[in-house]
Amino acid sequence: MADLGVFSELKNQQRPVRRNDKTYSKKKGQTAGRRAMHFDLFGGGTNENDFVDKMEKLTFSDDVREMTVEPSPEPILPLEERPVEHHHRPRRRQKAATSTKMANLTWLQLQQLDPLLSLVGQKGVKDFQEFGRSIGKKYLCTKLGEGSYADVFKFEAKELADVQELEEQGGLIVKIIPFKLTKEVKSDITDLDSVLREVMLMQTVDALHGFVRCRGIHIVSGTYPDVLLEAFDTFKAVRPVSAHHTNPLKDFSPHQLYAIMEMNDVGRPIYHLQPLSAFQVYDIFWNTAMSLAHAEKQIEFEHRDMHNGNICWKPLTKDGRLDAAQSVIEEMKERPEVVLGMSNLQITVIDYTLSRARINDGTGGGAIIFDPMLFWETEAYNAKTEAEKRQWGTYRRVREWARITEFEAEEKARLGGLKYEATNKYERFQPKSNLFWLGYLLADMLARTPAGRGAILPGSSRPAKDLQIQLWAKLIEVSAYLNQMTPTLLPEGADAFIAVAMERGWLAPADLAAYKARAEE
Numbered sequence: 001m002a003d004l005g006v007f008s009e010l011k012n013q014q015r016p017v018r019r020n021d022k023t024y025s026k027k028k029g030q031t032a033g034r035r036a037m038h039f040d041l042f043g044g045g046t047n048e049n050d051f052v053d054k055m056e057k058l059t060f061s062d063d064v065r066e067m068t069v070e071p072s073p074e075p076i077l078p079l080e081e082r083p084v085e086h087h088h089r090p091r092r093r094q095k096a097a098t099s100t101k102m103a104n105l106t107w108l109q110l111q112q113l114d115p116l117l118s119l120v121g122q123k124g125v126k127d128f129q130e131f132g133r134s135i136g137k138k139y140l141c142t143k144l145g146e147g148s149y150a151d152v153f154k155f156e157a158k159e160l161a162d163v164q165e166l167e168e169q170g171g172l173i174v175k176i177i178p179f180k181l182t183k184e185v186k187s188d189i190t191d192l193d194s195v196l197r198e199v200m201l202m203q204t205v206d207a208l209h210g211f212v213r214c215r216g217i218h219i220v221s222g223t224y225p226d227v228l229l230e231a232f233d234t235f236k237a238v239r240p241v242s243a244h245h246t247n248p249l250k251d252f253s254p255h256q257l258y259a260i261m262e263m264n265d266v267g268r269p270i271y272h273l274q275p276l277s278a279f280q281v282y283d284i285f286w287n288t289a290m291s292l293a294h295a296e297k298q299i300e301f302e303h304r305d306m307h308n309g310n311i312c313w314k315p316l317t318k319d320g321r322l323d324a325a326q327s328v329i330e331e332m333k334e335r336p337e338v339v340l341g342m343s344n345l346q347i348t349v350i351d352y353t354l355s356r357a358r359i360n361d362g363t364g365g366g367a368i369i370f371d372p373m374l375f376w377e378t379e380a381y382n383a384k385t386e387a388e389k390r391q392w393g394t395y396r397r398v399r400e401w402a403r404i405t406e407f408e409a410e411e412k413a414r415l416g417g418l419k420y421e422a423t424n425k426y427e428r429f430q431p432k433s434n435l436f437w438l439g440y441l442l443a444d445m446l447a448r449t450p451a452g453r454g455a456i457l458p459g460s461s462r463p464a465k466d467l468q469i470q471l472w473a474k475l476i477e478v479s480a481y482l483n484q485m486t487p488t489l490l491p492e493g494a495d496a497f498i499a500v501a502m503e504r505g506w507l508a509p510a511d512l513a514a515y516k517a518r519a520e521e
């Protein structure tokens, strides 16, 4: 399939990031805006570098701080409104390293942290309590959600004067990932390598349209601050179905290491959006497909875990509109040239824990970041609901394709009489995985869509009705294509798929142009 090069004109704004410690220091400095936000979270008013210098002294010590903490009493739990409709990968959160382990860090272990600290521009490990004190002064914290590894909080400015500024910067979300230096087979706390990978991926996709902005990353150690513990408890009380993590004071030692990622607020996961209109599904699906296509070209990106908790939406405009404007569908006289964007949803792909990308170092030969997905080699999860089957079926499809590609590479080498260079199968660039996840995404949304009359927005004019019927028909066709076609016959990846979609009339050239215009803004 001819590559239309539809994304080649978009500027490559990647910040070069290198893997080897010699080159970490070459990483571009943060912009003033970023630094300001970064600075805020650790108690503004002084030079951040002074603070970093102070923090430098805050490296691990051998003295074990004895600490008995009474857990806060669990409040009476009201029923959560609705259950989560996606499932995190089966990694139980287990007891973290004990305080003795943390206190016994050797010089070698401290050396281990060095690449991560260099990557985030830190000279030492910061103090988690200090972080808590400074954010507590300025922000109200709400826990938004949790994943297999992390807790995610939303920060809202307390002072009216700061509210607008924060809003203009796109809000403030903080993901807190406890991690340890070593990989243990039976532990589910993230290890240093995984954090390094996620940090590098965050920094790499940061400049790409349709991906979350990374404002800053901090490496801290210490006891979970009260301000976050309160938010943690409230979440458990209000959303017991989603709250799986136990109180961090119970789980973690006072020397626990955490990576804190500051991001812009990209709204809520799409599983919250129901029922979905044709305009919404069209926008969510094609925006995601085009963002993936662009990322494939720029950084050989594969998401590999794009379930419905990892795509978020929020209104594009300040009026908060979340679907086609009533006046537009009532007064529509003919099909508009541009359909993309009618729902007014801004779509962002998040969570790159399992993602694969080539770090852009400006040479085209940057390091490849990938998760070996060892946990997924043997499968123990028994999917029950249709939604679970869709999600787990997609992990399986990705794995099968990786196995086929590996087998083919071996065979090719054997037939050519060449020595087979063993490569981890997840290291290879197999953008078809993006197509499998796009197939999942569309099927998931179509399954949550009302049938018959409910599929058409009330008050629609005849042309608006026809447009919605047409959009649904095409989306169903695309879903069948992505989900029923044998993988070998599918295009190479999302980029090639966009070309097919244009040829088949599933995506209008004007919509592609509208996407590009927004991406270049």
Ligand SMILES: Nc1ncnc2c1ncn2[C@@H]1O[C@H](COP(=O)(O)OP(=O)(O)OP(=O)(O)O)[C@@H](O)[C@H]1O
Binding pocket: 088, 089, 144, 145, 146, 147, 148, 149, 150, 151, 152, 173, 175, 212, 263, 264, 265, 266, 267, 268, 269, 309, 310, 312, 350, 351, 352, 353
């Ligand atoms: N930038 C953001 N803006 C708004 N909400 C966010 C943001 N980042 C994360 N969230 C919320 O937090 C939840 C968990 O985040 P995330 O998926 O990154 O965690 P995780 O531990 O890596 O999850 P997983 O188990 O899927 O690997 C998301 O489903 C989303 O609701």
